[in-house]
Amino acid sequence: MSIALVTGASRGLGKSIALHLADAGNDVIITYNSKQAEAAEVVAKVTAAGRKAVALRLDAGDHKGFPAFADRVKTALAQTWQRNDFDFLVNNAGVGVNAPFAETTEEQFDLLMNIHFKGVFFLTQRLLPLIKDGGRIVNISSGLARFSLPGYSAYGAMKGGIETLTRYLALELGPRGIAVNAVAPGAIETDFGGGAVRDNAEINRFIASQTALGRVGLPDDIGGAVAALLSDGCRWINGQRVEVSGGIHL
């Protein structure tokens, strides 16, 4: 039995990743930032599926809070699993900011930087001693790191940074047997960016028209893919970017 820590799993992609991992026989530690009740529902669903789950609060942009968060993870591991490590880290938590390059403010840039890049960098660094040798890390990137759409210059550039970081982590953590990959979703129907992909019919149609499989993505498209990537059969995949987009902008 493996334990996966999934950040930002109260909603959207993280929730689906946690539920698919539980279906595949893993226990989970999920994090939420503001939506404690939603996180408790995810814990209840995982428990109903016969796996163990714990929800912890994490603000991925509050780097000074990471040592205390790591302590809470340690406590949860000891109390719930009588273990001092976990197997899989999925860096998923994030927010969407859509602004043209010329109008992007330093505040918007810093918000994205703190959560999407600096947060992933230093949270992973802080949790490293708790990740089991032979474990795995998945960083959630975005299709927007490969192709460009107006309004995502800061976000897309930071996701590009995450993909580069993924290769460095894979190289430097190799001696511990830890494989590290990036999963890059296409546009998926979640609350992300105000739920535009789900709720704005024009955007939804545009994305579908650019996608080989002819529709936008759903959270389960990503949850299933990440769970598959963390299955034993994918253990030799390392340092890769896997786009999960139904084939957008091919």
Ligand code: NAP
């Ligand atoms: P979502 O539905 O808005 O969910 C965001 C999740 O992240 C929630 O669990 C939220 O917690 C958590 N979160 C937000 N701010 C946080 C913070 N400061 N610290 C810690 N956790 C925080 O978004 P999503 O679509 O699932 O996105 C998840 C990841 O996929 C992100 O990294 C995003 O960049 C990436 N992605 C999304 C899409 C897409 O089209 N949806 C495409 C490509 C990549 P609360 O519920 O507690 O607020």
